Every structure is written in C-alpha cells, then in structure tokens.
C-alpha cells in the first residue's frame with residue numbers, strides 16, 4: 001500500500017508549502033548572549049516578561065544583566081500566569097502599551113512566551129481583544145503587519161512556543177482554551193540554553209517531554225499539506241499546513257531523541273546529556289509543528305485542562321488545580337493514534353520505530369497498537385497519570401469534554417481523518433484508562 005502523503009495535490013488543493021522559522025541560537029550559556037542579540041536587533045528599551053517563579057531564578061538575572069551590559073533599558077514584568085487567560089493577556093497588553101518599548105524579551109515556559117506574543121500584538125496593533133482570536137470563538141481577523149522584535153528564551157523543554165506564531169489562553173467566559181495564530185507573532189529569535197533544565201522537577205520534565213513528543217507525532221501524522229484546500233492568496237496559507245517534507249525532518253529526529261532520552265531526562269536532574277537532547281528535540285518539534293500543525297491530542301487537551309476539578313500534580317504551583325499542558329495532551333494520545341493509524345499506517349509505524357517501540361514483525365494493521373503500546377510504556381515509566389481518568393474525569397464527563405473540544409477546528413481539521421462529534425466522544429472513552 002502506498003503512503004497517502006505527498007501524492008500529487010488533488011484538484012483545488014495547495015501545490016506549495018512555506019517554511020517559517022525563528023532565528024535560533026542553541027547551546028549552554030546562550031542566555032548570556034541575549035543583550036547582544038537585542039542590541040543587534042535595534043532594541044533600546046525592552047519589556048522583559050517572566051513569571052513570579054522564574055523571577056527568582058538565576059536565568060532571569062543572567063538575561064537582565066546581559067541586556068543592561070548591552071545598554072538596553074529593561075523593565076521586568078513578572079505577572080505572567082501559568083496557563084494564561086484573556087484577563088492575564090489583557091493586563092500584559094496594557095503594561096506593554098504604556099511602557100514605550102521597542103522590543104520584547106521573554107524568559108519562561110510557553111505561558112510566559114505566549115503572554116509576550118499577545119502583549120506585543122496588542123501594543124503594536126491595538127484592537128478589541130477578541131478581534132484576532134481564532135474564529136469561531138473570536139473574530140479571526142488577520143494580524144495587519146509585523147510586530148516589534150521579540151527574543152524568546154524557553155526555560156522548559158516542552159512548548160516549542162519560541163518557534164511558533166501561536167499564543168494559547170483560557171477564555172474565562174466560556175471556560176475553554178483558544179488562541180491567536182499569526183506568523184507575525186512568531187518570535188524574531190529563540191535563544192535556547194539547555195542549562196535551564198537542570199532546575200526542573202521530574203514531573204515538569206515528564207509533562208513537557210510528552211508535549212514535545214506529541215508535537216512531533218501529531219505533526220508527522222497530520223493531514224498531508226497537499227490534501228489541504230489552497231488558500232485564496234499565498235499570504236493566507238495557514239501555519240498549520242499539514243505534514244510536509246520540511247516538518248517531517250524535525251519530527252523524526254525529535255521522536256528519535258525522545259525515544260532515547262526521555263526516561264533518563266525525567267529520572268535524573270543531573271543528566272545534562274539527556275536533558276540537553278530533550279531541549280533540542282523540543283526546538284526541532286517546535287519548528288515542525290509551527291509549520292505543520294498539531295491535531296487531535298492537542299485539540300482534545302483543551303477541555304481536559306479547561307474543565308479541571310481538583311487535580312494537582314507535584315512540582316507545580318499548588319494554589320490552584322491544574323492539568324499541565326503536556327499531561328493534558330498525552331493522556332489522549334494512545335487512544336487517538338489507535339484511531340488515526342488507519343489513515344497513514346506507514347507513518348505510525350515509522351514514528352513508533354523512532355520512539356524505540358517494538359515494531360518487529362508488525363504489519364500495517366498493527367500500526368496503531370504498536371505506537372500506542374510504546375506511548376503507554378513511556379507514560380508508565382515516567383509517572384504520567386493513567387489516561388483521562390488519571391487526571392480526575394470519569395465516563396460521565398465525556399459529553400462535556402467532547403463539547404469543549406469540538407469547536408477546536410484548527411486542530412481537529414488538521415487530523416488525517418474526519419472526526420465527528422460521536423467519534424470524538426469515542427476517543428475520550430478510549431482514553432479513560434490504559435492500564
């Protein structure tokens with residue numbers, strides 16, 4: 001059976017793909033270079049975004065000192081929220097609008113980087129908040145032009161947000177996650193310093209590592225870009241283009257690194273080699289999903305995290321219940337890949353092989369089971385909860401979980417198969433528990 005990917009584009013489908021990517025600096029000690037990079041980009045007065053936790057860590061002082069040494073005026077904003085909301089985006093945007101900044105620096109996880117993207121957007125192109133938010137929840141209006149320079153410095157090895165033009169938040173009025181997507185929001189530069197991972201608790205590395213894994217696996221198995229209807233104009237081609245030859249390269253290498261190093265990186269905070277490889281895998285996967293797009297595990301995660309009742313994992317702030325992003329994604333993943341394997345079984349087998357799964361003797365009909373088995377093995381080895389029930393949901397919650405995710409069209413439509421409301425409910429049912 002031939003692979004469905006990269007066939008000649010069907011009538012009306014796109015015949016080209018674009019590669020959008022941040023400039024990237026990677027390596028131990030890179031945080032101390034931020035001041036020089038900022039100066040080279042013409043930044044004279046910057047807003048330095050972070051959160052309360054990171055504000056007390058050495059990473060922030062290294063970046064701030066390097067900016068000051070380069071003659072850049074720095075104003076720190078440490079009010080970024082873990083799991084940002086429209087309110088926290090708006091507060092950050094007000095700060096940005098009033099500060100007279102000509103550039104932005106973010107030091108933190110995806111929440112901090114996404115907050116800086118939103119603040120940069122609304123300070124540069126002011127509008128009513130829902131204007132740029134994804135339709136149908138928001139107006140889905142295209143961002144009118146470039147933003148100010150933004151240098152993003154991730155402090156977790158997961159989100160890949162430093163490489164994408166996506167900012168995700170909880171819209172409080174409807175208790176659901178949604179986002180703003182524009183290639184103009186992609187940070188101008190990512191400065192990725194793997195030494196930041198040495199201070200991360202094991203649960204945080206596990207959750208963010210699985211986020212990386214799912215970015216790569218979803219992008220690799222996304223609907224092929226040649227099967228996506230062409231945009232009216234080239235400049236309107238979506239960032240979620242679907243799987244394409246460029247994104248495949250990053251996905252496969254990222255999966256290989258995760259298969260080799262995830263367990264070691266979680267088990268031992270002092271394992272610089274493993275944590276460094278995981279950080280690089282996150283960057284590769286970020287570039288890949290920024291150009292291909294995720295699909296069902298991410299689409300389903302929005303309601304898993306948004307409807308949280310009382311789940312509180314170790315290693316996270318204990319002031320409110322939270323299902324960390326990577327955890328809310330991966331609990332859906334084995335159920336999803338059992339389902340999507342029928343669309344492109346070769347790709348599922350290849351991904352399982354990269355992850356170190358047992359593909360010996362497996363045929364195309366086994367592809368979903370093989371990839372699910374390897375995911376479950378890695379989840380159990382790293383202390384991830386047992387499916388959606390492991391983070392506090394039961395069968396009675398399936399209708400609410402389904403309703404919360406079904407509007408996530410950007411993600412659901414990027415799956416390699418069409419997903420009805422009933423099929424989505426079945427995927428949650430299959431994700432309740434795995435062992």
Ligand SMILES: [Zn+2]
Nearest residue numbers: 159211215325
């Ligand atoms: Zn993610």
